[in-house]
Every structure is written in structure tokens, then in C-alpha cells.
Amino acid sequence: MTTLIKNGIVVDTEPEPVVFGQVDVRVEGGLIAEVGPDLPEVPGAEVIDATGMIVLPGFVDSHRHTWQAGIRAIAPDITFGGYLQRILGELAPGYRPEDVYAGNLAGALECLDAGITTLLDWSHVQFTPEHTDSAVRALRESGIRAIFGYCHGGPRENLLKEGRRVHDEHFGTAGLVSMAIAALGPEIVSEEDALEEWRLARELDLPVTAHLGGHNRESATKGLAFLSANGLLAPRTTYVHANHYSDDQLKLIADSGGGVSVSPIDEMALGIGYPISGRARAAGVPTSFSIDTVTCAPGDMFSLMRTAFALERGRPDGQGLGFRARDALRMATIEGAEVVGLGDTVGSLRVGKQADLVLLRTGTLGMAAAHDPIGAVVLNADTSAVDTVLVAGQTVKRDGRLLRHDVTEVLARLAESARAVTAPRS
Template sequence: MARILIRAATILTMDDGLGDLAGADLLVDGYRIAAIGRDITANDAEIVDGRGRIVIPGLINAHMHTWQTALRGFAANWTLLEYFRRMHAGLATLFRPDDIHIATLLGALNQINHGVTTLVDWCHNNPTPAHTDAAVRALFESGIRAAFLHGSPKPNSKPGQPHFSEVPHPRSEVERLLAGPLANRDGLVTLGLAILGPHYSTLEVALHDFRLAREFGLIASMHQGGGPAKTPGGWELLIKAGLVGRGINVVHGNDLSDDLLKRLVDLGVSFSVTPENEMIQGHGFPITGRLLNLDARPSIGVDLESVLAGDLLGAARTALSAQRALDNAESRRATGAIPETTTIPVREALRWITLEGARMLGREDQIGSLAPGKFADLVVIDAQALNLSPVHDPVASVLMQVSLANIEAVMIGGVWRKRDGRLLFDSLAQRQRELAQSGERLVREIERQGRAP
């Protein structure tokens, strides 16, 4: 692979030792970063002019249901209860493997376009191995780094069939995927489990699924919240069984009590917040501040493009703004005045979509910051654009002002996936037509069945 030298850029490494560097160079050798500093010599490298550019670590989208891309905006007016009924028990049941493939492919490409280099793809509409394989194939085809979290569908049960909460995660599929396309634990696409957890399953199923994840050394991620728990007291029983710790990821968590949240944090559980969707659909306020009060941090996810935009920087801004608003309101209640200074700096929010995403995946030694030896996953931002210039504080500019139009280039594992503001993917227009056709068929079919929203 080629050697690439980005010269004279502002580099936000998000590495505590390296810090922020102005007018600095970054050398990529193969799929890793070889050096960061000033006046790096690399006579055989391709030179990229970094003047007027900000280079940041590739963003990490910690939670997204990419299979819903063809239904963009269709669920924008649904509450969470409507989403359960109309998506999982309705539209989801109509997906063919080809629908999963094109949605995952275009959803992943859109993430790259927005500066995301690692996507946690929470795939819970895979009724057959063909659906699963279609999603995995699409992730590889897109070129994104991804954690494919294998889940399970949630339709209404038919007569004689068990409810989905009573169905353990399929061991055979885990074994098949680890023996096949996802065998490389450090590869571009890796496997994790999207399980039901104690909130959406029976205790027997929760115990089975937690043990399955531990047996194979896989991340186990689960939704927490949205109606009453299927297994009240389930977390306490799982903790007592010694199954809760690092490698367990809770998505949302809005309804967790303060005591239970602290216990989970102390045990090393990670948390992924999807701030926009949580506030839109009725989960509650994001737990960002509650985590910070426990000296923990969230990772951030987009969640649902069927509801909102696939813009991770926008999601981080929403998380920051919502928590600042809560903090300001609490200060007014307690003292009659707003805080004398902001409660959360912008660098903290940038950390949520870089380092904390890597930590959620247990891959902070490989991704999430820019440092020699780490994967060359990075984003180049045009800081001379009308909406950014002049830049007084590059961290603030990135977190608070960057839009899709500013994402000039994206590199994943030393390979340019976006360059000069354009995705480097063949036949994009044709694939977009296929996505539109998929979405139109799904909506037409649900309406034909008389189950229209």
C-alpha cells in the first residue's frame, strides 16, 4: 500500500500525549499512521497539501439501524410505540435480502460521506441467513470499518409460535459468521451481538445471550427502555450471575435508576446515547449528564435514518446542547442564575464520537484518535469554507459548525474513500435508484396490505 503525507495541517489528534498541532504533518504507511509531527521527511510518499485544513480522527457512529435507509423520514412523526408496531411488526416483515443489502450499502456510504469511518451497525431485521449475509456483504462493499451487531427480528408472533422475547440468540448463526466472513477479529468488519437484554426478553433468554457473548468474546449490545421491562429486576440477577462487565453495551438507558446506573458504570458497562431520537420518540432525556456525574462518558449514535438525518456531528451537537440546557435549567432552579461557565466543553462532545466510540468497541488501541501505530482512519475538513473561516478554535469549529459540505476527504485504513468532496464509489447513481425502488416497494406493499401508517 502507498505512503501518504498530509503536510502543514491543523491536526486534532484526540490523543492526550500528542494534543492539537498546528501546521503539522501526518504520515500514513500502508493501513496505519506512521508518524505525526512537523517537518516529516518521506521522499517516496504522495504529498497532500493540508494548508487550510483540519484533520481529525475518523468519527465512530456507535449505534445505527442501517437496514432502514430506504425508509428515510418515513417514521419522522412516530412515537416509540408507533415505531414498534409499524416498523417491527409491519414494514420490517416485508424486507427481502436485496432490501437489506441496498439499505446497508447506501446507509454506510452516507456515513462515510459524513466523516464516519467506523459504524456500529445494529442489524435486527435478519429473519434468514440470506438477510444477514446481504448486510455483511454490503458493509464490506462500502469500505467502511464496521462492527456488525447481529440481532433478531421482532414481528408479532403467529399462532403456535413463541414471542420474540422467548427466543434465545441463535448460536448456529454466531458460529457460522465467525467461521466465514467475520472470522478476522481485527478485520474491516467484525462481529458483535445485538441481543434483547433483560428489558426485552425473559430471564432465561437474557442469561443464555449474555453467556453466548462471553463464550465467544463478543460485544453484547442491548436496548434499555421504552415501556415496562420484560424481566423486572433482570439486571440484578445478571449481575449476581457474574455476567455484567466490560463488553456489555447499553443503548439509551433513560429509565435506569441512579443506583443501577452507578452499579453498571462501576462494572465497566458502556453506554451509547442516541440523543435526537430519544427525545423525538419518547425515550426521555439522554443520560449524558448522569454518566458524566459518575465520571463516565457516553458514545453517540445516529439510530434511525427512518426518523432523522444520518449526521453524527449533528447528533453530538444535540447531546451537548440538551445536556447544557438541562444543566442551565438546574442551575436556575437551585441558584436563580445560569452557571458562571459552561458545564460541558466542546472537546468533551468531540470525544464522545471518537475515543468513546472506540472504547465502546474495546478498540481504543486501534481507532478513535490519531497516533503512530493506529489505523489510518481520518477525516480532512476544509476550514477555508465560508461557514468555517476564520477558525479561532478548531475544536469548536469542528463540533459546532462543520457540515457535510466541509467533509473534504475521508480515509479508512490508509485508503481514500472520499476525496475532493466526492465519494470514491462506482455506480453510486444506479445504487441510489435501487434504494429508491426498494423504499417505494416496501411502502406500496404495506399500504396494499392495509397496514399503512
């Protein structure tokens, strides 16, 4: 199938964000085939009139606990310790497989609705195989491009066996949904258990994403030393909430080929530490954005870009004034793709890449007369601007409406789940 996106204000992100101006984008077989002015129409092609819209690569969320969509804003003023107790200690154990499905489906559709076309689902609610199967099924049915971050939640002695089962049953063939190991890591579990997590990742040739560097300076240093001593300071490793690493330690991560996932709103709100968007990028580490959890933060990329931009620009003595709107956009697109291991697949408009695209309306009072399209995306746009979304060339949202799901039914299922998981337990 061929799709021709005509007359949009096209923004690319590789190697750096740039505004092409009013040009066309041709998609063939799910891939970006051509970007240029006045492209000829192809017989039988779907034509999308993007006049007055900004066309850009889809956003990438590199770390999101998607299953928590049904407990949105349940703890807006909570601390990190309170989150661990309330969300993971009290609410998570009450989740049934059907609740995981409802949360993952609604959460993934929330991403698509907001222009997030690639999601790393950091799923730490795998209490039974049925929980896991429900999470993966929901991701596949949503139509999003996803990396399922498998965090083993059962008895630790079953980690290797269950991890292999998940891989073999769900990820034996290529598709929009792939797998990573979401490791608890040496700052949360024992070093022996952490080694088992990395052993499984190496056996299955999977990337690793772990919460590393987010507790305190001592824990960050000890965890990084553990990785180095065991030959685990390696590519295809994502360091989530890496706030407490020094600049020299961030350079070690950069030299190893690792990436960083920053949650600017949650990290500030939960007291995890000041986000390191600028420091990590200055050290040469590919740096991405993470929604993390909607229990105490918004679920869209526009909020994160604005927050990171303001936090960096507002550093004392003007230290962050070199951080630009285009840096925030790059983190939300191509750098996010690099961090999750899909830099050659999505994140920019390079010919041959998968056509994961977002079209943003500019004909609104909040977006009209914007002189810098990149600045408008980062500083002015919100989810209401998202008109059209494509994943692998397939249109999943058009004219502001998701096409492949009955959203009313999805929301009803989510509401029922929310009542069940928050009901008082005797």
C-alpha cells in the same frame, strides 16, 4: 503504501481533545506513523495537501440500524411506541435480502460521506440467513470499519446454531468488519432467552450491545439486577438508551467496564427520555453517540454533537455548563471507539493506531475565521465540510467525492428497494 497529509490544522482526541496546530500526519501501512511539523516527504508517497483543513480522527457511530436507510424520514413525528409498530411491526417484515443489502450499503456509504469511519450496525432484520449474509456483504463492500451487531430474528431455538454459522462463515479471519451480539436483552425478551444471547456471546468471545435502561426506571432496575445476578454485569457490554438509570446504577456500569450509547435526537424525539451524556460521563462511563435510525433523525455526527452540547448546556440551574464542545468531540471519536471495543485501534491520532482520518474544509462561509477548531467542528461543521476520508490508510473520499462506488447506482438500488418495502400489501 505511505500517505503524507501536509499542513493541516490537526486535532487529536487522546487523552483529551487538543489542537496541535498546523502539522503533518504520516501514514504507513494503514497505520499512523508520525504526527509533527514539516515531516519530510517520502519517495513514492501519496501527498494530500490539507492546507486550510482540519484533520482529525474519524467519527464512531456506536449504534445504528443501518438497514433503514431506504425509509429515511418516513416517520419524523413518531413516538417510540409508534416506531415499534410502524417500522418494526409493519415495514421490517416486508424486507427482502436485497433490500437489506441496499439499505446497508447506502447507509454505510452515508456514514463515510459524513466522516463516520467506524459503525456498529445494530442489525435486527435477520429473518433468514440470506438477510444476514446480505447485511454483512454490504458492510464489507462499502469499505467502512464496522462491527456487525447480530440480532437473531428467527425462531429463538435457532439462535445458537445460526449465530455460530454467521460467526464461522463471515468472521473467521481479521478484517475491517467484525462481529458483536446485538442482544434483545432481559427488558425485551424472557430472561431465559436473554441468557441464551449472552451464552452465545461468551462462547464466541464477542462483545454485547443491548437496549438496556431505556424503557422506564422499574424496567432498568430489574434488567440491571438480572445482569448482576447472572454474572453478566461485565466489560464489553454497551447499554443503549440508558436514560433511566440512576447515578449510582451508572457507577455500577462504570465499575463493571461497560459503556453507554446515547442517541440525543431520537431519545428526545421518540420520548425515550432525556439523554444522559453528562450524567454517564460524570459517573465514569465511556459514553458514545448513536445515530440510531434515520426514519426520524439525521444520519450525521455533527447534528448529534450539537444536540448533545445544547441539551447538556441547557440543563436547569446551569447544571450542564461544565459540558464543553471538546467533550462532545471526545464522545464522537475516542470514547465511541472505547465503547465499541476499538479504543486501542481507532479514535485518536496515537502513533500505531489505524489511520481512520477525516479532513474538513474551512474555506467556506460557515467555517471561515473559526478561532477554535474544536468549537468549529462541533458547532459549525456539517457534512458539506467533509473533503477527505481515510479508513485504515485507504482514501475512500477525496475532494468531496466517494471514490469506490457509483453513488448514482447505489441510490437507484435504494430507491427501488424503498418503493418495494413501502408498497401497500394486500
